[in-house]
Amino acid sequence: MNFKVKKIVPQLITLALVFLIFGFFTFNAQVNMDNRGIEFGYGFLTQESSFDVQFSLIEYDGSHSYARAYLVGLLNTLLVAFIGIIISTIIGVIIGIARLSPNYLIERSAAFYVEFFRNIPLLLQIFFWYFAALRALPLPQDADSIFGVSYLTIKGFFVPRFVWENLDIFFYSIIAAIISIVVIKNYARKLQENKGKQLPVFSISAGLLIILPLLTFLIGGVSLDFEVPVIKQLSTTSFIYEGGLGIPPELIALTLALALYTATFIAECVRAGIQGISKGQKEAAASIGLTPNQVLKLVIMPQALRIIIPPTTNQYLNLTKNSSLAAAIAYPDLVLVFAGTALMQTGRAIEIVSITMFTYLSISLSISLLMNWYNKKIAIKEK
């Protein structure tokens, strides 16, 4: 009894203190806001925002609401995080493996890359890619075309735009292909386990992924056209490309800086993961007759991934949170659009900052959950 009380009382006191502190902050904020005639509320979200945003994935202009502006910022943040995570993973894996290469030159270059990019502050790198690299790009009228259809200029990267007809049918065909691949994979595994036969799963999957969508072009009424950017004169010396798809230089600079920076950390995770597997594993696998490819795929990687995934999750979270540096170079992410312009126009600091914090928390927790799920899936299954 006495022991139980001893255990519970300190915890209760701690809990009470935490509540008291939060209560005090809330109360303090309330009193101060009352004194200064500031009202608290989320009603402003439905008001007309009356400001435009440079770049948006959904239809938006100033006549839409603040809530929609929030969505625009959120999607732009997710876009940068998504592209950044993919590129940084690809670069990270390549560099990480390169660091273990027996080839001296490759190994040293990879090490140089890692040490160079991870030791310069990220904001400085963003500024470098935006201001220094941007200035080096040509004006629209001086830009050389890439394959005659794309132009990399100081005002952005202008590429042809796909003009789809019956895009939905095309989408369904891809989904159908993926489902059939999963089914075939399961069937192949069972076949191998029960009868010891092997199916050429990879060739079948690749074939399905190509043939099904191709069929929709031939008989499904799907067609694809390209809209090529065309130069247009705005004044004597200023030009712009119209039509096609314009990727703003802010997006390119931000994604590039984030991906190159985060890739260095992922590379180190990958190297640590592979080096963490004892040599005996590789030798044992080779001694039972597996090919080097099979050794890597079936023995080394499944074990290395268990070491690689948790720290890499951290890097994904870092990349997502670091994307908020976008405000420095005018990329309209959540912080610039919502915690920047919207906050200024409405003056609702507490509401907007709390929404923004909660949003980043949700994004980070979602990534964590996803990666934890994946980690659990590949973890050692003890029988």
Next chain:
Amino acid sequence: MFKYIKQLTSFVAMVAVLFAFSTEAMAKKSKTLKNTQKKGFVRCGVSQGLPGFSNADASGNWTGVDVDVCRAVAAATLGDANKVKFTPLSAKERFTALTSGEIDILSRNTTWTLSRDADIGLTFVGVNFYDGQGFMVRKDSGITSTSQFKDGISACTNIGTTTELNMRDFFTSRGISYEPVAFEKADEVVAAYDAGRCDTYTTDKSGLAAQRTKMSNPDDHIVLPETISKEPLGPVVRQGDAVWEDIVRWSLNVMIEAEEYGITSSNADSMKTSDNPAIKRLVGAEGELGAAFGLDNEWSLRIIKQVGNYGESYKRNIADTGILPDRGPNQLWTKGGILYVPPAR
């Protein structure tokens, strides 16, 4: 026994009188003023560097017409125009810094609008510069008027300003599609525009004139003649301290009225013997103007002597630096401008 009662009553009476006096004095004194006098400096929020308005030199000395408003308040309340602590703020941070009590005056080329005044716990006290939004373009673009703007034009600007809203109103009402590129700091806007990222740079015309001096080659750029908005810029205080609000308002008004009556920093002392009662009131030789704020009677004299009148401040900061030599609307009403302040009496 009787003797003691008499002593006691006189003591009580004395305490009562003292108490009455002190509460009266308390009522006159604002909380912000009390805090300011206790700290010994005025906490003033300014821009991160806008020549002519608020700009720090290499040794950290702040100058500009916005800076002078804070200096005037320091001269009035603390007796020394140099007792100001300047906090450089971005457009985004400025109102939060004021409402959270980090600063007591925001004098940062801030536009007075209804929603800012009414909604977010702020009070605008006056206008120290009448401005309007304009556009800057490269000279060699051949553009001489906003009517030559075409679809697809890209415009660089700051976030968190009325500029973003005016820009939308302007382009939408003319049916021109445009690309807004909004940065957090003015230096980055200038750098991006200078690099050719944008076709035009839009902000308040005074800001354009000031930023032009920072360009790599100022003569390559022109400010278009059109003004697309009204931008009355002025100092802001927190809502809820009416006396402090009055002190800041009248510190600014005194500077403008001093110019109207020809009182300058050099002749202020000699004006004490003037025949004009209005002038004598302004230099503290007549009336009790300071008492209403809980200040002494020489508060306005100190402003004029240490900071100068509005005309001197304008000349020193904006005209002589070549930013906007022509005062335009910021001329006294008696000289064809719209500077008109209520009388200090």
